[in-house]
Amino acid sequence: MNRSAISLLTLLLALPVVGHTDLRLYVFDCGIIDMQDISSFSLSNDESPVRQLFVPCYLVEHDDQQMIWDAGLPNAIAGQGTIDQGGGMSMSLDTSLIEQLETLELSAADIDLVAFSHMHFDHVGAANLFTNARLLIQDTEYAAAFEEPDNPYFQPDLYMGLKDNEREILSGDYDVFGDGSVTIVSAPGHTPGHQVLLLQLENSGPLVLSGDLYHFAESRALRRAPEFNFDAEQTFSSMDKVEALIKAEGAILWIEHEKALADTLNMAPAFYD
């Protein structure tokens, strides 16, 4: 056997056995929201010193399938510096998600699946790019976002490009790849069809991405639902459901907007597996 045949054989032997799933989670910095007053989150300004929300985007890579979970602040503000939103709030986004995906040699057309914890503006900022992807969305969120978008936190222009996408309309929990490795967990209340994501990572262990079930560590510790939530009672039921899931799975929870957590995470091109 010549040298290149031997290296090919070595490579083949090193490939995972059939049935083994390669699951990776990449985290991207998709912006920062600054605010002066957090009382709309049902936290007094004395209860938390935090005045910043980190805004993440995620790529879930399941073998050769690529899924986006949450798409950050609006694309249009990328590289524009700090944008004043009024009411003591401002936001900024250094690098667009699409440029960050390019560092992984991915383009928007490579994304097979797209799902958002919910359709608020800070989670769908790059949504319109993913017109080739299958949209995974709860029936209640679809109705609220696409059929009757009167919520001021919904900015339909950010996601209406997806209205003709292939879609899977969900009514509850959903096993995304059919092997239990990635599960969309229905957790309504923040919006009508809010959802969180459970990943079974081989090395990092079970992980739940919170969506906006909580915004701050104190929201979880003190069990507070923001004033602007769609339904507070539903929110508390969803908190109970997700906390029970975390316990049963032995999972860790990443509060997506928690800046202190984000500061400890390895951003893409690093990944969690």
Ligand SMILES: [Zn+2]
């Ligand atoms: Zn949010």
